[in-house]
Each structure stands twice: as structure tokens, then as C-alpha cells.
Amino acid sequence: MLRLNRDLIIEIAKRKGGLSAVSRMLGTSRQNLDSMLQADKGCTLRTLGRLVDALGVPLGSLLVSDRADGSEPDALVAAFEARRKVSLHRVGHGYDIHRLKRGGCLMLAGVKVAEGFSPIAHSDGDVVLHAVTDALLGAMGLGDIGQSFPNTDRKWKGAASRIFVQATMEKIRAESFTVGNLDVTIMAERPRLAPFREAMTKNLAYLVGGVINVKAGTNEKCDSIGAGKAIAAHAVVLLTRSR
Numbered sequence: 001m002l003r004l005n006r007d008l009i010i011e012i013a014k015r016k017g018g019l020s021a022v023s024r025m026l027g028t029s030r031q032n033l034d035s036m037l038q039a040d041k042g043c044t045l046r047t048l049g050r051l052v053d054a055l056g057v058p059l060g061s062l063l064v065s066d067r068a069d070g071s072e073p074d075a076l077v078a079a080f081e082a083r084r085k086v087s088l089h090r091v092g093h094g095y096d097i098h099r100l101k102r103g104g105c106l107m108l109a110g111v112k113v114a115e116g117f118s119p120i121a122h123s124d125g126d127v128v129l130h131a132v133t134d135a136l137l138g139a140m141g142l143g144d145i146g147q148s149f150p151n152t153d154r155k156w157k158g159a160a161s162r163i164f165v166q167a168t169m170e171k172i173r174a175e176s177f178t179v180g181n182l183d184v185t186i187m188a189e190r191p192r193l194a195p196f197r198e199a200m201t202k203n204l205a206y207l208v209g210g211v212i213n214v215k216a217g218t219n220e221k222c223d224s225i226g227a228g229k230a231i232a233a234h235a236v237v238l239l240t241r242s243r
């Protein structure tokens with residue numbers, strides 16, 4: 001018989017932002033996590049795996065065995081290790097679009113690429129960094145940028161969007177993941193972005209690491225992007241567990 005090591009989970013959760021933060025990482029409600037802990041019984045392999053990921057501790061320490069020798073059933077450990085192997089990589093996609101207004105400057109991937117027009121946004125409206133943040137959060141199963149950095153929060157008004165990427169990367173590194181590669185596509189009618197590609201690539205490499213690729217194109221005069229009224233970006237990221 002195996003039971004969850006309730007005291008240890010609560011203790012570690014305190015350092016990870018509390019049980020509510022852990023339940024979000026598990027993709028379950030706080031109520032479910034509480035009942036799982038209260039029931040004091042084992043949970044599914046999938047949930048065990050997520051607990052290991054969320055708390056960053058080995059499976060063995062999360063479980064308490066009633067066996068006299070304290071050992072874990074081999075079948076459970078083998079099944080768990082098999083699950084770990086298939087989750088060495090995680091992929092995430094992000095998309096962002098902002099309308100443009102006159103005045104201000106246009107930031108893309110943390111690089112100033114134009115003056116005289118700018119995104120309508122709560123923060124600096126950097127569509128690349130917003131799409132990258134969403135891709136990173138998506139890969140980790142942590143929801144989206146609006147949940148982590150609400151645009152109703154005055155704290156983010158006019159904020160440099162690299163803050164969103166950096167805060168998200170801290171969570172990713174804490175779970176022992178690193179960026180394998182990041183592929184970004186920017187859709188903008190203006191300005192011509194080729195001269196800024198290298199600076200944008202370097203900035204993204206500094207922020208997230210890994211292999212970075214930045215592509216840019218117009219929207220062939222189609223829709224609001226093609227009319228120069230909006231700007232958008234897609235990002236796809238692959239995360240790799242480093243241990």
C-alpha cells in the first residue's frame with residue numbers, strides 16, 4: 001500500500017507558492033488537490049508525474065510505503081520511469097496580435113524597429129515576446145499570458161514585455177526544462193524587418209536560450225495586418241528536460 005507523503009507535499013508547496021500554485025501546475029482545482037491529500041491515498045500515475053514535475057522531487061519521496069522494508073512496488077516505479085521518458089520534450093505554440101496606433105515606437109522581440117506608430121496595448125505591446133511567453137506557458141501546461149500577467153493589473157501598464165518572458169523562464173528552469181529551439185514568425189506590413197532579424201535573434205537567445213529562428217513577412221495586403229492596421233506573431237517552442 002502506498003500513500004502520498006502529505007506533510008512533505010505541503011512543506012514543498014510552501015516554497016512553490018502554496019498548494020494553490022501546485023494545483024494550477026497539476027491542472028486540477030485546489031479542491032481536488034485537497035481531497036487527494038485528505039484522502040491520504042495514492043493518485044493516478046499521470047498525477048504522480050505532474051506532482052514530481054511541479055515539486056521537483058523524486059517519486060520515492062512523494063510516497064510513503066506501508067511495506068516493512070519501505071520499498072515501492074517495481075511495477076509502479078517502472079511505469080513511472082516509462083512516463084518520464086516520453087515527457088522529456090514538450091511543445092508549445094503562442095499567437096498574438098495588436099492593433100496599431102499613431103505615435104510611440106514599435107518593439108519586436110525587445111528591439112525597437114520603428115518610430116511613429118505603436119501597438120495599442122496595456123504593456124509595450126511586443127507581439128513577439130507575448131507570443132513567445134504564450135508558447136512557453138503552453139508547453140508547460142501553465143495556461144496563457146492573460147492568466148499569469150493580467151492586463152487589468154496596473155503593475156504591467158507600459159511594462160517591458162521581456163519581464164513576462166523572464167518570469168516564465170524562471171518557472172521553466174525551476175522544473176529542469178530548457179529551450180531546445182524557438183521558431184518565430186512575424187506578420188507585419190511595415191517596417192521591413194530583415195535589418196533587425198539578427199538583433200531580434202540575439203535578444204531571444206539571451207532571454208530563453210536554445211536555437212532561435214526569426215522569420216518575418218507581410219500578410220500580402222490581406223486583412224487588418226495587410227492594411228497596416230495590426231501586427232501579429234506566432235511562436236513555436238520545444239522544451240527539453242535537462243535531467
Ligand SMILES: [Zn+2]
Binds near residue numbers: 098
Ligand atoms: Zn500582446
